[in-house]
C-alpha cells in the first residue's frame with residue numbers, strides 16, 4: 686500500500702489565556718496506522734483531538750486532513766471521519782435506533798441502510814433486545830457500544846477514539862480490538878487515545894507520547910523500548926514523563942487518610 690499522509694499537524698500550538706497547552710506539535714500520520722496517543726492527565730491529548738475534529742477552531746499552525754487544510758475546508762472532511770468522545774454526549778431519551786438514525790442522517794445515509802446496519806451491529810454486540818429501549822436505562826458498557834457503532838456506522842476512513850474501551854467487559858474488548866485491527870489492515874487510519882497502557886501497547890503500531898504539550902516520544906513500541914531501555918509501555922511512560930515516586934505518594938496518601946495531615 687502506498688503511504689499516504691492522512692493527517693498532518695505542522696507547528697500546531699494552543700494557549701488558553703496565558704497558559705500554553707500545546708507547543709509546536711509536528712505529526713504526520715499515514716494511512717493504515719493505529720496511533721496510540723498517550724500522555725499524563727492534562728498533557729493536551731483531548732485538546733489536540735478536538736482541534737483535528739474542528740471543535741476548537743482557534744489555534745496556531747496548520748492541520749491538514751486528507752490533504753486539505755481544515756481551516757479552509759471546514760465541513761467536507763468530516764463525512765470521512767468518526768469519533769468516540771471521552772465523555773460521550775448521548776441523547777438519553779432516545780432509543781439506539783433513534784440515536785443512530787440521527788447520527789447516520791447527519792452523515793447523509795439512507796434510513797433503510799441505517800436501520801439494517803443498526804440491527805445487525807447491535808446484534809453482534811448482543812444488544813438486539815434493547816434497540817427500541819431508551820438509552821437512559823443502559824449500563825456504561827452498553828452506552829459505550831452504542832457510541833462505538835455511532836462513530837463507525839458511516840464507514841469512515843479516519844477514526845478518533847478517546848478511551849473507546851471504557852466500561853467494556855473483557856469479551857467485548859476483544860471484539861473491538863479485533864475490529865480496529867481489521868479496519869487498519871483495510872487501510873483505515875485510527876487515532877487512539879487511552880490511559881490503559883497494556884491495551885495501547887498491544888493495539889498500536891505507532892505510539893506518540895505527549896507531555897506538557899510537547900511530543901516526547903514517537904515510534905513503534907519496540908523503538909520506544911530501545912530508546913528508553915524499559916520493558917513495558919507503563920515503565921516507558923513513567924520514565925519519559927519523569928515519574929518515579931508513586932510509592933511515596935501512595936504512602937503519604939494512606940498516612941493522611943489514617944492519621945490526618947501531619948502539617949495541618
Ligand SMILES: Nc1ncnc2c1ncn2[C@@H]1O[C@H](COP(=O)(O)OP(=O)(O)OP(=O)(O)O)[C@@H](O)[C@H]1O
Nearest residue numbers: 701706724725726727728729730731732733771880
Ligand atoms: N476550555 C478550556 N479552558 C482552559 N483550559 C483548558 C480548556 N480545555 C483544556 N484546558 C487545559 O488544557 C490542558 C490540556 O487539557 P486536555 O483536556 O487536552 O488534556 P488531556 O491530555 O486530554 O488530559 P486527560 O488525560 O486528563 O484527559 C489542561 O491543563 C486543561 O486544564
